[in-house]
Amino acid sequence: MKRQGIAEALRDGIAEEMTRDPSVFCIGEDIGVPGGWGGAFTVTLGLAEKFPGRVIDTPIAELGFTGMAVGAAMMGMRPIADVQYGDFLFLASDQLINNAAKMRYMSGGTVKVPMVMRAPIGATGRGSQHAQSMERYFIGVPGLKVVAVSTAYDAKGVLKAAVRDDNPVMIFEHKLLYGSKGARAEPGAVDATSEIPDGDYVVPLDRAAVRREGKHVTLLGWLLMAHYAMAAADLLAAEGIEAEVIDVRSLSPIDYDTIGASVRKTGRVLLVEEGPKTGGVSAEIAAGLMEHCADSLMAPIVRVASADVPVPFTPVLENAYRPDVARIVAAARRLAQS
Amino acid sequence: MNLPASSLPPAPAVGDASLLHRHDRDFLLGLYERLVLIREFEERVKFLFLEGTMPGTIHQCQGQEATAVGVCAALQADDFITSTFRGHGHALAKGLTVQEMLDELFGATTGCCKGKGGSMHLGNMAKGMVPGIAIVAGGIPLAAGMALAFKLQRRPQVVACFFGDGAVAEGAFHEGVNMAALWNLPVVLVCENNLYGASTRIDKVMKHPCVAARAAAYGFRGETVDGNDVLAVHAAAQRAVAECRAGQGPVLLELLTYRRTGHSRRDACHYQAKDEREAWFARDPIERFGAQLLGRSDVSAADLAAVKARVEQQIQTGVERARQAPQPTIADLTTDVFA
Numbered sequence: 001m002k003r004q005g006i007a008e009a010l011r012d013g014i015a016e017e018m019t020r021d022p023s024v025f026c027i028g029e030d031i032g033v034p035g036g037w038g039g040a041f042t043v044t045l046g047l048a049e050k051f052p053g054r055v056i057d058t059p060i061a062e063l064g065f066t067g068m069a070v071g072a073a074m075m076g077m078r079p080i081a082d083v084q085y086g087d088f089l090f091l092a093s094d095q096l097i098n099n100a101a102k103m104r105y106m107s108g109g110t111v112k113v114p115m116v117m118r119a120p121i122g123a124t125g126r127g128s129q130h131a132q133s134m135e136r137y138f139i140g141v142p143g144l145k146v147v148a149v150s151t152a153y154d155a156k157g158v159l160k161a162a163v164r165d166d167n168p169v170m171i172f173e174h175k176l177l178y179g180s181k182g183a184r185a186e187p188g189a190v191d192a193t194s195e196i197p198d199g200d201y202v203v204p205l206d207r208a209a210v211r212r213e214g215k216h217v218t219l220l221g222w223l224l225m226a227h228y229a230m231a232a233a234d235l236l237a238a239e240g241i242e243a244e245v246i247d248v249r250s251l252s253p254i255d256y257d258t259i260g261a262s263v264r265k266t267g268r269v270l271l272v273e274e275g276p277k278t279g280g281v282s283a284e285i286a287a288g289l290m291e292h293c294a295d296s297l298m299a300p301i302v303r304v305a306s307a308d309v310p311v312p313f314t315p316v317l318e319n320a321y322r323p324d325v326a327r328i329v330a331a332a333r334r335l336a337q338s
Numbered sequence: 339m340n341l342p343a344s345s346l347p348p349a350p351a352v353g354d355a356s357l358l359h360r361h362d363r364d365f366l367l368g369l370y371e372r373l374v375l376i377r378e379f380e381e382r383v384k385f386l387f388l389e390g391t392m393p394g395t396i397h398q399c400q401g402q403e404a405t406a407v408g409v410c411a412a413l414q415a416d417d418f419i420t421s422t423f424r425g426h427g428h429a430l431a432k433g434l435t436v437q438e439m440l441d442e443l444f445g446a447t448t449g450c451c452k453g454k455g456g457s458m459h460l461g462n463m464a465k466g467m468v469p470g471i472a473i474v475a476g477g478i479p480l481a482a483g484m485a486l487a488f489k490l491q492r493r494p495q496v497v498a499c500f501f502g503d504g505a506v507a508e509g510a511f512h513e514g515v516n517m518a519a520l521w522n523l524p525v526v527l528v529c530e531n532n533l534y535g536a537s538t539r540i541d542k543v544m545k546h547p548c549v550a551a552r553a554a555a556y557g558f559r560g561e562t563v564d565g566n567d568v569l570a571v572h573a574a575a576q577r578a579v580a581e582c583r584a585g586q587g588p589v590l591l592e593l594l595t596y597r598r599t600g601h602s603r604r605d606a607c608h609y610q611a612k613d614e615r616e617a618w619f620a621r622d623p624i625e626r627f628g629a630q631l632l633g634r635s636d637v638s639a640a641d642l643a644a645v646k647a648r649v650e651q652q653i654q655t656g657v658e659r660a661r662q663a664p665q666p667t668i669a670d671l672t673t674d675v676f677a
Contacts, residue, residue, distance in 0.1 A: 025490065053490075059520070064513025067479025068486055074468065075418075075487035094510070098473050099480060106459040107469045108452030109674035142675055166677035 004196045005179020009152035010043045010118075013159040014080060016200065018051050021078060024163055025054040027065050028082040032057050040084035041120055041173075042180045066092035066117065070100045070168075073115040078163055085126075086119035086134035086172065093137070100168040101143030115169075116162045122174040122224055122274060123311045123322050124186055131311035133275030135172045135222075139252040139284060145205050146252035148172040148222040152179070153194035154249065157203030169205060172251075174223040190227045208255040210262065214242035217336045218262045220285060221272035222248045225323060229272050232328035241336045251281055256292045263289060267298030268335050274322050277305035299338045304331045355633075357569040363636045369407055369568055370631060371645045373624045376403040376427040378649050379436060382657060383426065383443065384599065391661070392443055394456050399427040401566075401598035404623035405530045406431035408571025409498050409591075412579050418466045418484055419498045420477035423458040423602075425470035428500055432467045434460065436656040446663030453666055454674060474535075475501060475508030478527070482514045485523035485587070496524040496582040498575070504535025506549055515588070519556040524582035526575065527553075527590040530565060532597040537609045550592035558588055565593030566623040569630075595623075 004012070018024045030036055031044040032055035038045025048055035058065040062083055069079040083089055089096070096117065103111040123131045138146050145167055149155040155173065162169035177192035178184075211226065212233050219229040226247040233243040244262050248254065263269055269289060271282035286301045304323045312318050358366070380400050386392040399406070402424075410419065410431035421428040429439055434450055442449025443457055450462045451469060461469030468484075471477040481499035488495045505511050506529065518525050529549045533540055541547065553560025559581070563574045571593055578589035596618035600607050607615075631637040 023491075056486075059513070059516055061513035061517065063510055064479045064482070064517055067476070067510065067514060068483030068517060071480035071483025071485075072487040072490070073483075074463075074480075075484045075491075077487045077490060079483075094473055094476060095479060098476060099471065103469065104677055105674050106451060106455040107461060107463065107674075108450070108454050109677075110451075110463050111469065112677045114677075145676075 001195050001197055003193050004152045005193045006149065006152045006155040006173060007042045007178040007180045009156040009194070009196055010159055011045065011047065012196070013156035014044065015047060015050060017160055017163045018047070018054060021163075023076060024078045024080065025056065026080045026082070027056045027058060027069055029058055029060055029084055031055055031082065037184060039082060041175065041178045042184050043082070043118070043178075062088045062091035063095060067095040067099065069115045069117070070095050070103070070113055073113045073168075074103065074111055078114050080116045080118065080163060082118035084120070085130045086121035087129050087132050089119055089134050089137070092117070096138070096144065096168070096170070097141050101141050104167070105143060112166045113168050114166045116159070116171060117168065118171045118173060120173045120175045120178070122176055123318050124175045124188065125313070125315065125318065127313040128310040133273070135251050136275055136280050138170055139281055143168065144252065145169045146172070147205050147250055149249070150174070150177060150223050150226040150247055151192050151194045153196060154203050154209070156196060157201050158205065160200070161202040161205050164202070165205060172223065176224055177227070190224060192227065206250045206253050206255060208249050208258040209247045210244065210258065211247050212243065212245040214244035215266055216242045217244070217268040217270060217332050218259070218266045219243050219245045219270050219272060219328065219332060220248055220259065221245070222251065223274065225272040225274050228323065228325050228328055231325045232332060235325065235329050236332055239333065241333065243332055248285070254285055254288055256288055259285070259289070260293045263293045264296040267296055268338075269297070269301045270328070270332050270335050271301065271303045272323055272328055273303065273305040275306055276308045277303055278308050280305055299335055302331055302335050304328055354570065357573055358630055358634065363634070366631060367637065367641060367645065369411060369572070370627060370642065371649065372407045372431055373403045373568060373627060374645055375436070375649045375652070376406065376430050377624055378646070378653055379430060379439075380426060382653050386657065387603075393445055394443070395603050396457050397424040397602045398599045399424050399597070401618065401622065402530055402532060402595045403427055404568035404571055404627070405528065405565045405593045405595055406500070408568045409500075409526070409528055409575040411572050412575035413466070413496070413498060416466060417495050417498065418468060419500060420468045420481045420484075421461070421470040421500050422474070422477065422502065423470060423472035424502070425458070425460050429460045429467055433465045434462050434467060436652055437659060438462065440656045440660035441663045444660045444663060445665060446660065447666050447670065448663045452670070452674070475505035475510035477501060478505065478510050478514035479517070481525050482518040482523055485518065485525040486521065488524055489521065494583055496526060496579055496587070498526040498528055500528045500530060502535060503529060503531040503533065503540050503549060505529070506552065507543055515552075515556055515590070518588040519558045522585055522587055524585070524587045526578045526582060527588055529590065529592045530595055531592050532595050534597060534601070534610070536601045537605070539609070548592070550590055553590035558590070560590035560592065562592045562594065565595035566621045566626065568623060568627050
């Protein structure tokens with residue numbers, strides 16, 4: 001057992017999978033340069049030395065190397081690709097959406113595309129194009145599995161499960177949760193470290209996690225918002241409101257068993273999402289809950305999300321853009337009292 | 339007519355006689371049969387489509403048969419190809435059967451993709467053909483990735499990646515080609531330059547008219563070949579495949595050819611100049627090769643007629659069976675999404 005942050009846990013998870021299975025390799029930009037960073041957030045630091053020839057630095061060509069990952073996966077490899085910033089997935093999306101996601105179906109079930117695409121997201125003082133919450137753009141793509149990891153324990157377990165899965169899996173990570181050290185550390189980072197067991201383990205790709213039990217209101221979030229929801233729950237508890245906090249974690253498919261059980265208990269749902277309110281994952285979950293457990297709802301579903309604007313740079317506006325603990329508390333309080 | 343230099347049709351010569359005599363009769367007649375099979379298949383599909391009995395849309399390759407046949411004849415059964423929305427010829431050349439293709443075009447469960455792929459996504463992994471990738475240039479990075487896998491796995495296979503002249507303007511071409519070159523990947527990049535991307539002629543979208551010349555910019559070898567000469571295509575593909583297997587890939591083959599039919603469906607090709615069409619029709623790959631074959635003492639007109647009769651029978655039987663082939667049930671809608 002050791003305490004690790006997400007970057008370290010992912011690094012160990014990747015190394016263990018590469019040791020276990022020679023078909024696993026990494027492909028991306030600046031991931032294995034000697035004297036470099038090990039990717040934008042240090043996740044692959046040192047792996048190129050440990051696994052010569054299996055950590056492939058590419059040109060700046062997200063569409064190209066994503067397509068290469070798809071092709072390599074179809075031929076029996078298990079690539080772990082990553083983009084430095086999730087925003088670059090728009091460049092890669094033809095290969096992800098038109099090829100990786102559809103190959104199995106259009107081939108009548110004969111092609112397998114066992115690849116992982118990792119992507120950091122989140123508003124972090126970088127303006128509009130290194131900041132977007134990208135998971136919303138992929139949850140509606142049949143053939144892709146979409147996961148978001150908010151703790152080091154989950155990051156390692158999900159990574160391993162994703163590598164072993166025979167389908168394309170997208171793992172979203174948050175820049176404020178990596179716990180990257182030194183020059184790659186992030187101002188405003190939140191502690192997402194976990195006690196990591198020594199042995200091998202996986203975290204299923206299709207399950208939400210109940211982070212805190214409560215009976216008055218269900219708070220649903222993922223990535224940074226799962227942490228903010230936990231902080232909000234602490235404050236709400238002091239007011240006598242017992243919030244149940246669920247880290248949605250699996251964004252496609254959505255785990256309505258776990259979420260639905262909570263909603264049936266509390267009857268009140270607050271969805272917290274970093275990313276513009278319109279067209280977000282929260283909208284999908286809210287609609288899904290109406291289909292799964294509308295009868296249990298004692299109040300309308302509430303969303304706390306970012307404004308419908310591009311992510312702003314200046315800290316005053318960025319902080320106003322992204323949901324914070326105070327907004328979550330206020331919304332949950334109103335909901336609990338409704 | 340403003341023809342780019344490289345696309346001027348060479349004189350309708352009979353081709354390089356030394357190539358003709360380098361091969362044995364069975365091999366040559368096999369090539370001829372494959373060419374005729376593709377032509378007759380496409381003609382029949384066109385009829386079925388216009389008749390309204392075959393669903394979907396079609397992108398056909400009449401006039402381009404020699405590119406598919408010449409390249410695939412240089413591959414082994416366990417080598418792979420990637421194709422495009424215009425993939426019927428590639429599929430037949432790589433060894434897919436008339437039946438599994440017709441069944442697919444009729445949307446039947448016995449089709450090569452259980453009816454879930456259709457005309458633009460024909461493929462059969464067991465026969466070395468990835469389902470057609472109908473996004474222009476989308477197959478190029480993917481083929482480079484397949485070749486990367488072969489290199490990492492130390493397997494001897496190569497990938498032949500078919501694309502059209504239109505793909506050369508896509509970012510995916512440049513990204514995929516650059517990485518294939520960087521890592522000497524075993525991929526033969528096969529550009530079927532038929533002079534038109536949909537209805538737009540290449541001189542409107544290319545400053546430099548020679549596609550093969552682009553290879554030099556990425557540090558590897560490119561070659562322009564008469565794509566309507568099946569033996570020339572085959573010889574060039576053999577050289578390219580050998581280089582790829584020796585770790586000296588990639589190679590870019592630009593095969594000059596011409597699409598006799600519309601881009602898709604009911605396109606009447608009014609944008610193709612009459613004199614251009616006539617010049618290319620005079621260089622029909624099947625007629626030329628047939629004439630070449632008759633120059634051999636061991637091939638007769640009756641041999642060629644027998645090939646045509648056999649192919650017609652095969653297609654006729656295939657169509658009759660495909661019309662009766664089982665259609666999916668609604669339960670099939672949601673299967674095959676995940677492995």
